[in-house]
Amino acid sequence: MTQSSLPDESEIRALVGHEFPGGRYTIAHWENFLLTECTGAPPLPGDLAHPVALFHMPILGAQTSIGEMFALGQAESDFSIGIESYDWEFFAPMREELEYDVTGRITSAERREEDGRTFDRIQFQFDLHEPDNRHAARTTITWHYRRNLT
Amino acid sequence: MKVEVGDTIPEWHMPSVRAERMRTMAAILRDPNPVHWDPRVVEKLGFGHHTINQGPLGLSYMINMLHEWAGHESIRRLYMTFPKVVLDEDDITAQGTVTAVRDENGETLVDCDIWLLRSDGDKPLQGKATVCIS
Numbered sequence: 001m002t003q004s005s006l007p008d009e010s011e012i013r014a015l016v017g018h019e020f021p022g023g024r025y026t027i028a029h030w031e032n033f034l035l036t037e038c039t040g041a042p043p044l045p046g047d048l049a050h051p052v053a054l055f056h057m058p059i060l061g062a063q064t065s066i067g068e069m070f071a072l073g074q075a076e077s078d079f080s081i082g083i084e085s086y087d088w089e090f091f092a093p094m095r096e097e098l099e100y101d102v103t104g105r106i107t108s109a110e111r112r113e114e115d116g117r118t119f120d121r122i123q124f125q126f127d128l129h130e131p132d133n134r135h136a137a138r139t140t141i142t143w144h145y146r147r148n149l150t
Numbered sequence: 151m152k153v154e155v156g157d158t159i160p161e162w163h164m165p166s167v168r169a170e171r172m173r174t175m176a177a178i179l180r181d182p183n184p185v186h187w188d189p190r191v192v193e194k195l196g197f198g199h200h201t202i203n204q205g206p207l208g209l210s211y212m213i214n215m216l217h218e219w220a221g222h223e224s225i226r227r228l229y230m231t232f233p234k235v236v237l238d239e240d241d242i243t244a245q246g247t248v249t250a251v252r253d254e255n256g257e258t259l260v261d262c263d264i265w266l267l268r269s270d271g272d273k274p275l276q277g278k279a280t281v282c283i284s
Contacts, residue, residue, distance in 0.1 A: 086205065088230075
């Protein structure tokens with residue numbers, strides 16, 4: 001991925017309100033097992049899913065991808081993305097083999113200048129609901145798309 | 151479970167961050183960024199012949215710490231910043247302290263400052279957590 005020219009600021013601002021298609025996602029047992037193993041922890045009791053799943057499953061469940069999120073902000077390269085913050089709210093424990101309804105959108109997009117550097121600050125928000133419509137979790141991802149790195 | 155402001159959360163230690171776990175994580179996340187699996191790319195960025203740990207994977211070490219301390223269903227909120235990168239072979243310890251204890255909607259919630267400490271003294275990840283202890 002390469003995007004060498006600075007995108008127009010209006011194109012970045014216009015991302016606010018962008019809705020991902022949305023969809024459903026079930027954390028499979030094998031997926032939860034491997035994910036938990038990556039964290040260095042033993043398998044969690046019962047059907048609990050490791051909370052770290054709240055990064056990838058909303059993205060994939062909303063029918064988008066890390067690559068598409070990079071592309072939406074016209075990232076200069078894979079290396080030009082900086083993480084400002086992840087804000088994860090859990091309203092119920094996450095469980096494997098439970099089908100979640102996932103929605104996602106861009107809630108903020110703006111150009112900033114700090115310390116002589118230009119970047120676009122883009123915020124994504126995803127919501128998970130259980131099959132009975134209980135709000136299970138919300139995640140807010142804030143990335144910096146750093147410009148003119150090359 | 152009795153908790154007071156200023157309490158130290160029992161730490162959780164990852165003696166050597168493993169590159170193969172980053173690769174598995176990249177596959178699960180469908181994360182195309184080569185910094186997590188190609189050390190040649192990372193070397194060109196000036197971090198040496200290493201791979202860069204995924205942000206959520208670093209966060210997961212603090213989740214494991216909170217699970218062992220307050221239980222597997224205790225986490226209500228995590229807010230994390232990523233001032234520096236974690237590399238494979240890093241010696242990392244998740245640590246935290248209690249900053250507030252409060253009652254809300256019939257639950258006792260505990261607010262914490264949490265972070266990762268590298269053996270060189272850096273704190274590559276820093277954030278906050280809220281856990282329920284009742």
